[in-house]
Amino acid sequence: MPAKTKPRELVFDDIAKLTDREIQMAWREVDTKDLSMALVGAKPAVIKRSLENVSRRVETMIREEMTFLGRVPERELTKVRGRIADVLNILRESGLITWPPEKPKEKKAPLTAEYKAMKKKLAVQAKRPLSELQLGEVDDLITGMADVARTEGIMALDTIVSTAGDRFLGTGFRLAIDGTEPELALNILESYTESLLREHASKLRKVLEGVMSIQSGDNPRIVEQKVKAIY
Secondary structure (H helix, E strand, O other), X not given: OXXXXXXXXXXXXXXXXXXXXXXXXXXXXXXXXHHHHHHOOOOHHHHHHHHHOOOHHHHHHHHHHHHHHOOOOHHHHHHHHHHHHHHHHHHHHOOOOOOOOOOOOOOOOOOOHHHHHHHHHHHHHHOOOHHHOOHHHHHHHHHHHHHHHHHHOXXXXXXXXXXXXXXXXXXXXXXXXXXXXXXXXXXXXXXXXXXXXXXHHHHHHHHHHHHHHHHOOOOHHHHHHHHHXXX
Protein backbone atom coordinates (compact mmCIF):
# COMPACT_ATOMS: atom_id res chain seq x y z
CA MET A 1 0.00 0.00 0.00
CA PRO A 2 1.62 3.30 -1.10
CA ALA A 3 2.51 5.72 1.66
CA LYS A 4 0.35 8.78 2.00
CA THR A 5 1.87 11.92 0.53
CA LYS A 6 2.43 14.46 3.26
CA PRO A 7 0.57 17.68 2.40
CA ARG A 8 2.80 20.65 1.75
CA GLU A 9 3.01 23.32 4.41
CA LEU A 10 0.89 26.40 4.11
CA VAL A 11 2.41 29.56 2.68
CA PHE A 12 1.18 33.13 3.01
CA ASP A 13 -0.83 33.11 -0.23
CA ASP A 14 -2.84 30.12 1.01
CA ILE A 15 -4.82 32.53 3.19
CA ALA A 16 -7.19 32.99 0.24
CA LYS A 17 -8.10 29.27 0.44
CA LEU A 18 -8.99 29.17 4.13
CA THR A 19 -12.43 29.47 5.69
CA ASP A 20 -13.58 32.62 7.49
CA ARG A 21 -13.28 30.92 10.87
CA GLU A 22 -9.75 29.70 10.11
CA ILE A 23 -8.60 33.16 9.01
CA GLN A 24 -10.14 34.77 12.07
CA MET A 25 -8.33 32.29 14.34
CA ALA A 26 -5.07 33.03 12.54
CA TRP A 27 -5.39 36.79 12.84
CA ARG A 28 -5.81 36.47 16.59
CA GLU A 29 -2.27 35.11 16.66
CA VAL A 30 -0.77 37.68 14.27
CA ASP A 31 0.34 41.20 15.17
CA THR A 32 -1.65 43.84 13.25
CA LYS A 33 1.57 45.59 12.20
CA ASP A 34 2.88 42.33 10.74
CA LEU A 35 -0.36 41.74 8.87
CA SER A 36 -0.40 45.30 7.50
CA MET A 37 3.14 44.93 6.19
CA ALA A 38 2.51 41.44 4.78
CA LEU A 39 -0.49 42.67 2.78
CA VAL A 40 1.50 45.38 0.99
CA GLY A 41 1.67 44.21 -2.63
CA ALA A 42 -0.13 40.95 -1.81
CA LYS A 43 -2.47 39.23 -4.25
CA PRO A 44 -5.92 40.87 -4.41
CA ALA A 45 -7.62 37.65 -3.25
CA VAL A 46 -5.35 37.48 -0.19
CA ILE A 47 -6.03 41.13 0.70
CA LYS A 48 -9.77 40.66 0.20
CA ARG A 49 -10.03 37.50 2.33
CA SER A 50 -7.77 38.98 5.02
CA LEU A 51 -9.76 42.19 5.42
CA GLU A 52 -13.11 40.41 5.26
CA ASN A 53 -12.18 38.71 8.49
CA VAL A 54 -11.26 41.64 10.70
CA SER A 55 -13.53 44.24 12.26
CA ARG A 56 -14.19 47.52 10.48
CA ARG A 57 -11.99 49.32 13.01
CA VAL A 58 -9.05 46.98 12.42
CA GLU A 59 -9.57 47.12 8.64
CA THR A 60 -9.28 50.91 8.77
CA MET A 61 -6.08 50.65 10.83
CA ILE A 62 -4.58 48.12 8.41
CA ARG A 63 -5.42 50.16 5.31
CA GLU A 64 -3.94 53.30 6.89
CA GLU A 65 -0.79 51.40 7.86
CA MET A 66 -0.44 49.93 4.36
CA THR A 67 -0.69 53.43 2.86
CA PHE A 68 1.87 54.74 5.34
CA LEU A 69 4.31 51.91 4.58
CA GLY A 70 4.13 52.43 0.83
CA ARG A 71 6.68 50.00 -0.59
CA VAL A 72 8.21 47.33 1.62
CA PRO A 73 11.61 45.77 0.74
CA GLU A 74 11.26 42.21 -0.56
CA ARG A 75 13.52 40.95 2.20
CA GLU A 76 11.18 42.34 4.89
CA LEU A 77 8.10 40.97 3.10
CA THR A 78 9.63 37.51 3.00
CA LYS A 79 10.34 37.62 6.74
CA VAL A 80 6.93 38.86 7.83
CA ARG A 81 5.01 36.56 5.48
CA GLY A 82 7.14 33.68 6.74
CA ARG A 83 6.15 34.46 10.32
CA ILE A 84 2.48 34.43 9.33
CA ALA A 85 2.93 31.14 7.48
CA ASP A 86 4.46 29.70 10.66
CA VAL A 87 1.29 30.67 12.56
CA LEU A 88 -0.86 29.01 9.90
CA ASN A 89 1.12 25.79 10.11
CA ILE A 90 0.98 25.71 13.91
CA LEU A 91 -2.81 26.00 13.68
CA ARG A 92 -2.83 23.24 11.04
CA GLU A 93 -0.80 20.94 13.28
CA SER A 94 -3.23 21.69 16.12
CA GLY A 95 -6.14 20.65 13.93
CA LEU A 96 -7.62 24.17 13.86
CA ILE A 97 -6.95 24.58 10.14
CA THR A 98 -7.92 21.86 7.68
CA TRP A 99 -5.19 21.46 5.08
CA PRO A 100 -5.46 20.77 2.26
CA PRO A 101 -8.95 22.33 2.16
CA GLU A 102 -11.83 19.91 2.00
CA LYS A 103 -13.38 19.59 -1.46
CA PRO A 104 -16.13 20.25 -2.12
CA LYS A 105 -16.54 22.80 0.66
CA GLU A 106 -19.24 21.90 3.12
CA LYS A 107 -22.25 24.18 2.89
CA LYS A 108 -23.09 26.02 6.06
CA ALA A 109 -26.23 24.77 7.74
CA PRO A 110 -29.00 27.40 7.45
CA LEU A 111 -29.69 29.38 10.59
CA THR A 112 -32.85 28.22 12.32
CA ALA A 113 -35.82 30.48 12.96
CA GLU A 114 -35.24 29.96 16.69
CA TYR A 115 -31.64 31.13 16.38
CA LYS A 116 -32.62 34.19 14.33
CA ALA A 117 -35.24 35.13 16.92
CA MET A 118 -32.65 34.76 19.69
CA LYS A 119 -30.19 36.96 17.83
CA LYS A 120 -32.83 39.64 17.19
CA LYS A 121 -33.76 39.67 20.88
CA LEU A 122 -30.06 39.82 21.76
CA ALA A 123 -29.53 42.92 19.61
CA VAL A 124 -32.42 44.68 21.37
CA GLN A 125 -31.16 43.65 24.80
CA ALA A 126 -27.61 44.84 24.04
CA LYS A 127 -28.93 48.37 23.45
CA ARG A 128 -29.87 48.68 27.12
CA PRO A 129 -27.33 49.96 29.69
CA LEU A 130 -26.05 47.31 32.09
CA SER A 131 -27.52 49.35 34.95
CA GLU A 132 -31.02 48.59 33.61
CA LEU A 133 -30.47 44.83 33.32
CA GLN A 134 -31.15 42.27 36.01
CA LEU A 135 -28.34 39.82 36.79
CA GLY A 136 -30.20 37.03 34.98
CA GLU A 137 -30.56 39.25 31.92
CA VAL A 138 -26.81 39.88 31.92
CA ASP A 139 -26.29 36.11 32.04
CA ASP A 140 -28.60 35.68 29.04
CA LEU A 141 -26.89 38.49 27.16
CA ILE A 142 -23.39 37.04 27.56
CA THR A 143 -24.59 33.51 26.78
CA GLY A 144 -26.33 34.78 23.64
CA MET A 145 -23.16 36.52 22.54
CA ALA A 146 -21.27 33.25 23.02
CA ASP A 147 -23.86 31.39 20.92
CA VAL A 148 -23.50 33.89 18.06
CA ALA A 149 -19.69 33.77 18.20
CA ARG A 150 -19.72 29.96 18.12
CA THR A 151 -22.33 29.73 15.36
CA GLU A 152 -21.20 32.51 13.00
CA GLY A 153 -17.75 33.48 14.25
CA ILE A 154 -16.82 36.32 16.58
CA MET A 155 -17.00 38.87 13.74
CA ALA A 156 -20.78 38.41 13.72
CA LEU A 157 -20.89 40.25 17.05
CA ASP A 158 -19.63 43.46 15.44
CA THR A 159 -23.09 44.53 14.24
CA ILE A 160 -24.64 43.90 17.65
CA VAL A 161 -21.86 45.68 19.53
CA SER A 162 -21.93 48.70 17.18
CA THR A 163 -25.26 49.75 18.72
CA ALA A 164 -24.54 48.64 22.30
CA GLY A 165 -26.13 50.95 24.84
CA ASP A 166 -23.46 50.40 27.48
CA ARG A 167 -19.93 51.78 27.09
CA PHE A 168 -18.31 49.09 29.21
CA LEU A 169 -20.05 46.26 27.38
CA GLY A 170 -19.27 47.80 23.99
CA THR A 171 -15.61 48.37 24.86
CA GLY A 172 -15.14 44.83 26.14
CA PHE A 173 -16.62 43.13 23.11
CA ARG A 174 -14.84 45.46 20.66
CA LEU A 175 -11.53 44.47 22.23
CA ALA A 176 -12.44 40.80 21.76
CA ILE A 177 -13.66 41.29 18.17
CA ASP A 178 -10.53 43.26 17.27
CA GLY A 179 -8.36 40.40 18.51
CA THR A 180 -6.69 42.41 21.30
CA GLU A 181 -4.21 40.39 23.34
CA PRO A 182 -6.15 38.89 26.30
CA GLU A 183 -3.77 40.32 28.91
CA LEU A 184 -4.00 43.82 27.42
CA ALA A 185 -7.80 43.58 27.13
CA LEU A 186 -7.99 42.49 30.77
CA ASN A 187 -5.82 45.41 31.90
CA ILE A 188 -7.94 47.89 29.94
CA LEU A 189 -11.22 46.52 31.29
CA GLU A 190 -9.96 46.33 34.88
CA SER A 191 -8.87 50.00 34.71
CA TYR A 192 -12.23 50.88 33.20
CA THR A 193 -14.02 48.95 35.96
CA GLU A 194 -12.13 50.82 38.70
CA SER A 195 -12.95 54.14 37.02
CA LEU A 196 -16.66 53.31 36.77
CA LEU A 197 -16.80 52.12 40.39
CA ARG A 198 -15.14 55.33 41.59
CA GLU A 199 -17.57 57.40 39.54
CA HIS A 200 -20.57 55.50 40.87
CA ALA A 201 -19.30 55.75 44.46
CA SER A 202 -18.90 59.52 44.02
CA LYS A 203 -22.47 59.85 42.76
CA LEU A 204 -23.79 57.92 45.76
CA ARG A 205 -21.68 60.04 48.10
CA LYS A 206 -23.07 63.25 46.54
CA VAL A 207 -26.64 62.04 47.10
CA LEU A 208 -25.86 61.04 50.69
CA GLU A 209 -24.18 64.39 51.45
CA GLY A 210 -26.98 66.30 49.73
CA VAL A 211 -29.74 64.55 51.68
CA MET A 212 -27.95 65.17 55.01
CA SER A 213 -27.34 68.84 54.18
CA ILE A 214 -30.90 69.44 53.04
CA GLN A 215 -32.22 67.69 56.15
CA SER A 216 -30.02 69.96 58.27
CA GLY A 217 -31.51 73.03 56.59
CA ASP A 218 -28.27 74.20 54.91
CA ASN A 219 -28.36 77.09 52.46
CA PRO A 220 -28.65 75.80 48.85
CA ARG A 221 -25.29 77.43 48.00
CA ILE A 222 -23.67 75.55 50.89
CA VAL A 223 -25.29 72.31 49.66
CA GLU A 224 -23.91 73.05 46.17
CA GLN A 225 -20.38 73.56 47.52
CA LYS A 226 -20.55 70.33 49.51
CA VAL A 227 -21.65 68.14 46.60
CA LYS A 228 -19.26 69.78 44.12
CA ALA A 229 -16.36 69.08 46.49
CA ILE A 230 -16.94 65.34 46.04
CA TYR A 231 -15.12 63.83 43.04
